[in-house]
Amino acid sequence: MYTKRLSCMLPGNMHYHAHIDINPRGFLRVYLVESNQVHEAEFEDLRFERHGSIPSVVCCEYAKPPQKDWHVYLSLKDARELINSIVEASEEYEILMRDL
Numbered sequence: 001m002y003t004k005r006l007s008c009m010l011p012g013n014m015h016y017h018a019h020i021d022i023n024p025r026g027f028l029r030v031y032l033v034e035s036n037q038v039h040e041a042e043f044e045d046l047r048f049e050r051h052g053s054i055p056s057v058v059c060c061e062y063a064k065p066p067q068k069d070w071h072v073y074l075s076l077k078d079a080r081e082l083i084n085s086i087v088e089a090s091e092e093y094e095i096l097m098r099d100l
Helices: 076-099
Strands: 004-009 017-023 027-032 037-042 046-051 054-061 067-073
Antiparallel strands (some): 004 017, 046 054
């Protein structure tokens, strides 16, 4: 069970970079390189939204009412890869727990 890292360039003219760590135990960590910011969330607090043609990953605590904690815009390719990586990590964790 390993943490997978995605490195991507964020959309826009600034050419910012992000390193996204997907931990199979259900955690996501986003490190925004140029601004030196770190965002973390559990898989269950994440959702994906579209703003026009630009997707974003959003951490939303499910308080009443739901409140956005943070969001990061991604390219369509990186958003798809992130979604697939989260699904794979969740499945890997379930298999491991079932085998124990």
